[in-house]
Amino acid sequence: xxxxxxxxxxxxxxxxxxxxxxxxxGKDEYIYDYGAGFRFxxxxxxxxxxPKGYFEWRxxxxxxxDEFRIYTSRDTENNLKVxxxxxxxxxxxxxxxxxxxxxxxxYNELVIKLVFDHFFVKTGxxxxxxxxN
Numbered sequence: 766x767x768x769x770x771x772x773x774x775x776x777x778x779x780x781x782x783x784x785x786x787x788x789x790x791g792k793d794e795y796i797y798d799y800g801a802g803f804r805f806x807x808x809x810x811x812x813x814x815x816p817k818g819y820f821e822w823r824x825x826x827x828x829x830x831d832e833f834r835i836y837t838s839r840d841t842e843n844n845l846k847v848x849x850x851x852x853x854x855x856x857x858x859x860x861x862x863x864x865x866x867x868x869x870x871x872y873n874e875l876v877i878k879l880v881f882d883h884f885f886v887k888t889g890x891x892x893x894x895x896x897x898n
Contacts, residue, residue, distance in 0.1 A: 802822075852869060
């Protein structure tokens with residue numbers, strides 16, 4: 766079995782190309798159906814007054830699994846703005862977790878920012894994910 770570090774760059778290129786194609790088609794339900802899940806993952810204690818975390822756009826279940834982790838902050842008008850995007854691959858190999866990630870830059874980052882802004886924020890899914898957590 767190949768590890769995530771061997772496959773992550775090729776997998777990321779394929780994911781970005783697939784997402785670009787779905788964006789060109791222009792149907793929100795295609796973006797929604799493309800992923801295996803969307804949620805907010807807290808990285809701070811449950812009683813924190815200022816919760817920290819990221820939005821997880823899970824692309825696949827099973828192994829290996831991959832996802833985009835979208836870190837955001839609020840601007841002065843309380844709108845969600847993307848600060849950082851990571852593409853993460855992980856799988857279990859012989860009772861250990863194999864993982865690799867890439868911080869998205871340039872065009873790849875722009876594609877995911879646009880999907881987040883024009884789909885997850887516009888449709889209310891981002892705010893819903895925050896409230897459910």
